[in-house]
Amino acid sequence: MVHKIMKINPRYYPVILLITFVLFVLLGILLGFRPQHGNGNHESYMLMFTQYAINGLGAIV
């Protein structure tokens, strides 16, 4: 496979990393993975949805 490549200035590399990290952390918070009080056993609607989807796919297969 042929890849076209674009050169980037190395000085932007740290900025790329930091911005990517912050954006994905924000995405996590928006998805509902927020800090919670208490000692474990936390539930997430996002994960419950994924779990139901996996169970549903399993049932179909």
Add this chain to the structure above:
Amino acid sequence: MTAATKNNKGKPYSLARSRRIIQRLAVVGAFTIGLRHILPGESGVGGSFDAFCVFGGVETFLPCLFKGSTLKATNLLNFTMLLGALGVSLVAGRAFCGWLCPLGAVQDMFAGWVRRLSGGENHIRGKRSQARFPLTLPPAADKPLRYAKYLVLVVILIASLYTVYPPLHEFCPMRAVFSLNLTPLLWAVLVLFIVGALLVERFWCKYFCPLGALLAIFNKISPVRIVSSDHCNNCGRCDIECSMAIEDVPLNLNNPECVRCMECLETCARDGSLELKVLKP
């Protein structure tokens, strides 16, 4: 390549310096989280120290998926931290290990200190340090040991389905170094971690880090990567600088062991030999 290009004020730009600053910030951040949870009245605020652990997200992922709840001492925030690390890896491979991981930063600091204390300076670009430590393990021991981290990852993933606490919880070097709330077992882990980091550069990352094992996969697919060209004359400067002791760096730029610290790019003296590029499929 010439990462040491000059900025507007005429001061040379250094990727290595930027990395050191970011690493120190990561270490200070980790210590702050650890300190916050041992101060009176602060322990109940926000998530626990473990809630900020990137690997905690991996440990509690399967229980969350199959049992519907997180393991004890973990938190949904672990998934956010993990997502941050996976995002960086998706873009730039194992760069999280080389730039943002506080444990990697501590090991880099130890390697620098032990070099100075054992009769040498840090590598001066293109010239190997004469220091006796840190050591390089012989290939017969080094190569098989590199696979240990993958085994650790698999064991932890399987064990996470049968445990109440995260499997690595009581042996976690991250807790040992930064949590400031140590059990006797964590003291032992701390001592072993320090001794390992002083003897072998990035000892934990090379041989045992399960998060590194997971993120290593992304080195093969990430679009932002170093590319070598025909200009390279195999002078070996990049081999000297590599903290992960990768052999023939220009030929192994996407090696799963590479933590994308960019020291090879920084040290390269031939213009255009190594370049940072974005691959477009």
